[in-house]
Amino acid sequence: MGQLVVGSREDHPCVSASEHGREVELPALWLRQHSPEETQRDGMTGQRLFDPHLLPTDLHLVRADLADGRLSVTFSDGHESVYESAMLLANLELSEGLPQPISWRADSGQPNVHRWTDLHDPAAELAAIGDFLTYGAIVFSDVPCVAGTILDVAARFGFVRDTNFGPVFDVRSIPNSTDLAYRAVPLSPHTDNPYRTPVPGIQMLHCLINETTGGLSTLVDGLAAVEQLRAEDPDAVELLATVPVRFRYRDATTDIVTVRTVVDRDHQGTVTGLNYSPRLDELPLMSDADTRRYQAARQRLAHLLASSEFQVRFLLEAGQLMMFDNNRVLHGRTSFDPNEGLRHLQGCYIDQDGPRTRYRVLSR
Amino acid sequence: MGQLVVGSREDHPCVSASEHGREVELPALWLRQHSPEETQRDGMTGQRLFDPHLLPTDLHLVRADLADGRLSVTFSDGHESVYESAMLLANLELSEGLPQPISWRADSGQPNVHRWTDLHDPAAELAAIGDFLTYGAIVFSDVPCVAGTILDVAARFGFVRDTNFGPVFDVRSIPNSTDLAYRAVPLSPHTDNPYRTPVPGIQMLHCLINETTGGLSTLVDGLAAVEQLRAEDPDAVELLATVPVRFRYRDATTDIVTVRTVVDRDHQGTVTGLNYSPRLDELPLMSDADTRRYQAARQRLAHLLASSEFQVRFLLEAGQLMMFDNNRVLHGRTSFDPNEGLRHLQGCYIDQDGPRTRYRVLSR
Structure with a gap:
């Protein structure tokens, strides 16, 4: 000292x-x-x-x-x-008073599970939030399988960020349904809503029913993938952190557009996360050579994000809720057979501030 | 073309x-x-x-x-x-499809006033939002003087951003009150909540009662002040855009900290706004010479923000609501005599996305 x-x-x-x-x-x-x-x-x-x-x-x-x-x-x-x-x-360091992030790959077996029913104990809550801030993702078990309970969990850690999808959004399969909204297609790793300003900071997904054997939840630590890409090709990371792309979402009543880089860095140049949704991104007009270099960089990043070395897969069971940093940890799911049964998740967003504040207050 | x-x-x-x-x-x-x-x-x-x-x-x-x-x-x-x-x-340019910001000084007489009761007309709404996006601030007149009406205005443009101050916060004087919460002291120009991640994007302030002759509302375009500072001393802007400071808010149940720069720039280096609250900022430990250079830069910025050349002053009357970009436009108020009568404003925050989305939908 x-x-x-x-x-x-x-x-x-x-x-x-x-x-x-x-x-x-x-x-x-x-x-x-x-x-x-x-x-x-x-x-x-x-x-x-x-x-x-x-x-x-x-x-x-x-x-x-x-x-x-x-x-x-x-x-x-x-x-x-x-x-x-x-x-x-x-006070010599201008610290934010939070644990340092530790990047992880699939073999570390993230995310850690905490019992929601234990969180009345401040030490248990501090441990859970510490894991979240360190690894960018945790799972709560023993969360009552009642629709809307996700709002109780959200209220402990922050304030719900309402969007055009509503304060709570439903992700579900209905057996033998033909409605496209209930498709059972796989979702490759992505961050949600990169087109928003600001991007929703934290996402929660609460599993109310899961009667299917597929539909595994997937998570990837964006920090780990970018570290690997930097080790292979530092110029690729530089391109992804400096070339802006356009993300857009539109429907009958909404038209949201943001131009930003895929890799986010803070004022010190430290990588803090990703904006990644490969169906929504649009490259700027660059020279033919620069466009090909950028394409190679994002192709390699996509390969890392999809690889079994970086992507954790696990069955989120009824009564479990996963909470992850939407700027850092990419999520997705494997395909499933909706004829096996129902699968119903509820999701919501809160801001980054919430768990950080709770961590400091509990650490006093 | x-x-x-x-x-x-x-x-x-x-x-x-x-x-x-x-x-x-x-x-x-x-x-x-x-x-x-x-x-x-x-x-x-x-x-x-x-x-x-x-x-x-x-x-x-x-x-x-x-x-x-x-x-x-x-x-x-x-x-x-x-x-x-x-x-x-x-599509040659990666545009966000919004009007270009135009910086302004006090002599331009901002902000423009739009009648809230006219906004059922899409052309009137588009004009109001266009002004907001261009100048960073507008005033609505004829907003009913009923507590909570601000939530109706917020709902037209976006989703309320709840914080530890509540979805709606009250700013008021009570005649002859001695409670510090109702102090009539002047507030120098500042952006709200620079300690949050993310910072609240847009602020609304609705005047329900104003029986005082003082308590003028003040607004300053941060873009104009930074432009002036750059013309005088480009290195000062560079320091303010690269040296991180710590902003912090704490009370019994809250402890919010963010380390960020005073001047925000986008991926192209274009200044987009400020984080400015001179009671909450904490400099990092630098060399004595660097600290003095930084002090000179922020001193000059503060002088510009407080000067009559940059600061608009106007009486926000009962039934008026001002909406401003909290990342770009600094707000404050002059002192007033609470013994003259009541002064009651209600405030709330919404995200940057809301008006941008409405602008694009109305422009279709």
């Missing part, structure tokens, strides 16, 4: 954090934003009571003392502040 | 779009994805019935004929397709 060190810099005192012999200066403006004094920060919410952009750009320290694990400083604007050293050291 | 031209390339026919003497080749894979044949594309939804990533990377044309505004081609995979030339030419 390191320790604080007081030194000097251009005739002013200066504070550094030192770890393994390496020192990192804590700029005066950075220290000032962290002032915990009650005139500067609301005790309950931790919200600052001043606008830090109003501080002078040349702010510096005029005094700094370390004693008993506390740092006392006076700033050139006259403000005096006392910090717990541990608090400052804990 | 240009025209199609058939030529040849490496012994294969090739099709180009020609305009003002400039020719752009239409790659075989690009043409193939646009095949309108009924075996390839569902007539109702326009969704493709095949996975284009399965096409061979070396796909090429074996025949191409132009006649009567139609292009007939045969591909090396045997597929034959007939296109309307106009359809192909209209």
